[in-house]
Amino acid sequence: MSKEINVHHITRVEGHGNINVVINNGTVERCEWAIPEAPRFFEAMVVGRSWNELHHITSRICGICSIGHTLASLKATEAALGIKISEQDLKLRKLALHAENMQSHLLHVGFLVLPDLMAVGSVIPLASSHPAEVKTVLKLHRIANEMSNLLCGRTTHPQRLIPGGFSKIPTAKELAALRSKLMDAVPSLEAVAKLIKGLAGKLPDFKRETEFIALTDPNEYALYDGRIASSDTGSAPAREYLAYTNEYIVPHSTAKWAKHARESYMVGALARVNINYSKLSPMAKETAEMFGLAPVCHNPFMNNIAQLVETVHSVEDSIKLINELEADGLVPQPDYNKPEIKVKAGSGVGAVEVPRGILFHDYTYNDKGICTRANCVIPTNQNHGNISLDMKALVPQIIEKSKSEIELTLEMLVRAYDPCISCSTHVVKVNGN
Amino acid sequence: MKPKVAFFDFAGCEGDQLQVANLEEDLLALLGQVEVVSFREVMKEHSDNYDIAFVEGSCTRLQDEDRLKQIRKNAKIVVALGSCAAIGGINSLRNYKDLDSVKKTVYGDQAKLFDSYAARPIDAVIPVDAYVYGCPIDRDDFLHVVKSLLLGKKPETPTYPVCVECKKNENVCAFERGQFCVGPVTRAGCNSCCVNEGTICWGCRGLVDNPNENSHKEVLIKYGLTVDDAIGKFRLYFGWQEAKR
Numbered sequence: 001m002s003k004e005i006n007v008h009h010i011t012r013v014e015g016h017g018n019i020n021v022v023i024n025n026g027t028v029e030r031c032e033w034a035i036p037e038a039p040r041f042f043e044a045m046v047v048g049r050s051w052n053e054l055h056h057i058t059s060r061i062c063g064i065c066s067i068g069h070t071l072a073s074l075k076a077t078e079a080a081l082g083i084k085i086s087e088q089d090l091k092l093r094k095l096a097l098h099a100e101n102m103q104s105h106l107l108h109v110g111f112l113v114l115p116d117l118m119a120v121g122s123v124i125p126l127a128s129s130h131p132a133e134v135k136t137v138l139k140l141h142r143i144a145n146e147m148s149n150l151l152c153g154r155t156t157h158p159q160r161l162i163p164g165g166f167s168k169i170p171t172a173k174e175l176a177a178l179r180s181k182l183m184d185a186v187p188s189l190e191a192v193a194k195l196i197k198g199l200a201g202k203l204p205d206f207k208r209e210t211e212f213i214a215l216t217d218p219n220e221y222a223l224y225d226g227r228i229a230s231s232d233t234g235s236a237p238a239r240e241y242l243a244y245t246n247e248y249i250v251p252h253s254t255a256k257w258a259k260h261a262r263e264s265y266m267v268g269a270l271a272r273v274n275i276n277y278s279k280l281s282p283m284a285k286e287t288a289e290m291f292g293l294a295p296v297c298h299n300p301f302m303n304n305i306a307q308l309v310e311t312v313h314s315v316e317d318s319i320k321l322i323n324e325l326e327a328d329g330l331v332p333q334p335d336y337n338k339p340e341i342k343v344k345a346g347s348g349v350g351a352v353e354v355p356r357g358i359l360f361h362d363y364t365y366n367d368k369g370i371c372t373r374a375n376c377v378i379p380t381n382q383n384h385g386n387i388s389l390d391m392k393a394l395v396p397q398i399i400e401k402s403k404s405e406i407e408l409t410l411e412m413l414v415r416a417y418d419p420c421i422s423c424s425t426h427v428v429k430v431n432g433n
Numbered sequence: 434m435k436p437k438v439a440f441f442d443f444a445g446c447e448g449d450q451l452q453v454a455n456l457e458e459d460l461l462a463l464l465g466q467v468e469v470v471s472f473r474e475v476m477k478e479h480s481d482n483y484d485i486a487f488v489e490g491s492c493t494r495l496q497d498e499d500r501l502k503q504i505r506k507n508a509k510i511v512v513a514l515g516s517c518a519a520i521g522g523i524n525s526l527r528n529y530k531d532l533d534s535v536k537k538t539v540y541g542d543q544a545k546l547f548d549s550y551a552a553r554p555i556d557a558v559i560p561v562d563a564y565v566y567g568c569p570i571d572r573d574d575f576l577h578v579v580k581s582l583l584l585g586k587k588p589e590t591p592t593y594p595v596c597v598e599c600k601k602n603e604n605v606c607a608f609e610r611g612q613f614c615v616g617p618v619t620r621a622g623c624n625s626c627c628v629n630e631g632t633i634c635w636g637c638r639g640l641v642d643n644p645n646e647n648s649h650k651e652v653l654i655k656y657g658l659t660v661d662d663a664i665g666k667f668r669l670y671f672g673w674q675e676a677k678r
Contacts (some may be wrong), residue, residue, distance in 0.1 A: 012474065012476065013474075030564075038443065038490075038494055038497065039493075040444055040493070040552075041535050044525075044527060045527050047530075048665075049665065050662070050665075052671070056635060056669075056671070062446050063445075063446035063448020063569060064447065064448070066448060107451075113455065117478075122477060124476060125474065127575050134461075138457050138460075141457060142456075145457070154626065154630070156455075156569045157448060158632070159626070166631060195673050254547055335605070336612075338610070338612070422445070422446060
């Protein structure tokens with residue numbers, strides 16, 4: 001009995017990936033996660049460009065996590081040029097990041113994963129079979145986008161985020177209105193959690209021990225900043241990221257892969273929950289408990305649940321941040337704000353937790369502020385190796401199932417990682433020329 | 434019968450398809466008017482039987498040309514979705530780099546395995562019937578184009594520069610603020626969204642019809658940019674368009 005599984009351009013993920021499995025007489029002859037995506041060479045494209053353009057260009061690496069790329073880029077530029085931002089701008093940036101995490105996680109769990117759990121091909125038939133549920137997800141997704149709009153001036157490829165701060169900030173009144181919307185989102189989120197809870201039994205019960213890597217901070221659930229932490233080896237400052245990411249080339253992938261203490265590691269919501277569980281907001285912890293998600297969880301399918309938990313955390317933490325901004329009194333800034341920046345030569349690394357995991361941007365500028373070298377390490381690159389090893393461990397456990405069941409389970413595995421494949425190939429390491 | 438539509442992506446960030454998803458409640462209304470038969474980012478089903486194809490991303494490899502030609506063959510109407518597909522977009526930045534050496538630095542001795550050429554808009558490969566400009570596309574602009582196509586009309590596209598909208602919005606001109614902007618040569622239709630948010634026009638919608646780009650470069654230089662910086666401003670999004678002119 002032989003089975004051959006070829007998923008060409010897996011659907012409901014960002015970018016192009018293929019699954020190739022060959023099973024012959026009960027043994028796995030081939031099991032491959034391949035990336036045929038067209039590379040875009042961003043790190044070469046930014047060489048020769050000015051410090052005040054890099055965040056604009058690298059935002060275009062990914063439409064879904066453009067806020068995260070912009071923030072990692074700004075942090076790298078600010079580290080290189082010695083730019084400090086105000087406490088107020090820091091809080092506003094944290095809100096921008098929460099907006100993107102909520103938007104991205106809701107899109108993934110609500111539109112891309114839910115169809116698997118409800119045995120349909122997409123969210124489109126659900127719009128007529130489960131209109132109330134779909135409308136609830138749409139409503140939450142819209143609130144997250146309105147939040148991005150307010151903080152960034154746009155839902156995708158932000159404008160207001162600039163080196164040294166913001167070109168424009170929301171008013172106190174706008175922030176208060178956003179807080180009401182976020183508070184109003186809580187019951188809707190509870191409804192989504194209940195819906196997923198009823199379907200969570202469909203997530204395969206699969207475990208493979210692996211290493212988790214995420215930012216960590218003693219005072220908060222680390223997203224905007226922190227030290228790099230590994231579940232295997234301890235922590236280090238972000239500037240030492242190369243010792244963690246160790247990228248390498250595999251022939252069946254235009255994206256680079258990464259490994260650290262083991263053959264592969266995992267980044268993303270599950271890695272963050274595993275490493276920083278104690279810092280989650282109270283409601284987020286309740287949600288985690290509802291699903292029995294506790295550290296250290298080695299089931300990659302639970303990444304979907306970790307995303308739901310983080311969505312709750314982002315809503316709760318955003319309300320807290322707005323309360324703090326209000327208590328401190330929002331300081332207004334001039335229209336078309338452009339912080340005074342003294343250009344100098346230097347290098348800097350920016351690390352940010354974006355929806356799919358830890359993201360690094362690393363730039364060198366000359367004394368005119370022109371980029372001479374750039375390196376970006378993308379979350380999905382760091383996950384490709386782990387996806388591949390999960391597949392190799394999972395296929396023998398489900399080998400007796402029908403071809404279509406194996407295919408669906410493997411697609412669900414890839415989807416659980418919420419891969420951003422165009423990100424992972426559109427950035428390939430180039431050392432400056 | 435509802436027209437069948439399909440979405441495809443090439444080298445791009447998929448941010449334009451995300452804007453379609455971001456239509457939220459309007460998306461449900463749109464789904465009442467069309468039947469989506471292929472949209473890899475959101476659905477498992479796929480069919481080659483479609484009337485309107487929306488294509489995002491630039492063409493950057495010979496192997497992608499066959500896929501584009503097949504889409505052209507299957508579709509009655511092809512729409513370029515977003516800057517990368519419509520004008521080459523930010524991908525054209527790479528066209529000023531020595532691609533062979535870039536590839537070698539990235540992939541070492543395996544560089545030959547990875548085919549890649551100068552990034553280009555899809556109308557460099559196949560005829561295109563309509564364009565939705567922008568990086569990312571504007572959701573209202575997308576709906577306007579879709580409505581026009583469904584009514585059998587050719588979608589109208591502004592033939593004036595961003596400055597017209599920017600003035601109407603009473604923005605303080607970037608040049609008066611000591612900044613540099615390519616709004617005077619960029620196609621409008623975005624309602625000067627970036628300047629409204631306190632920054633500048635970067636040119637993502639591409640050159641307007643009959644732009645006076647040489648005199649604009651002179652203006653940039655007059656206001657203090659070096660020749661290289663002025664050329665650099667134009668390369669950010671106009672790379673392919675300028676090379677063609």
